[in-house]
Amino acid sequence: MRNLVLALVLLTALPVLGATPNPADFTVTINVRCNRLRPKHDPFEYQLMGVTIDGKPYEFRTDARLGLLTPGTYKARLMRHRWKPEEDSIDMVYEILLPNKKTLQMELSGMGYDPCGTTD
DSSP states (O other), rough: OHHHHHHHHHHHHHHSSSSOOOOOGOOOEEEEEEEEEOOOOSSOOEEEEEEETTEEEEEEEOTTTOOOOOOOEEEEEEEEEEEETTTTTEEEEEEEOOOOSSSEEEEEEEEOTTTTTTTT
């Protein structure tokens, strides 16, 4: 009986302990300017987004099972930034804070051009 009570307490505490993101952690302002769906090789599609960060255009890829992200300004945080000088390559992952306080990760898929075809 004691184990059952402990299990119930832990299970009810999990949503509280869950990852409700702290908005103060999202210090980067990004502007999602355009997006489109691209088919993947598996059953899911992915979303390609034209994003501006610090005035520079990038293209990011993210899961599109929930639909397209509405263009607009969002707060984000840098989750991973690796530069491999021996390969002259960059790997970046950002996490966007959505209005419903959930997050969406996006991975760098292009840089050095404007994927939206226009400039800010």
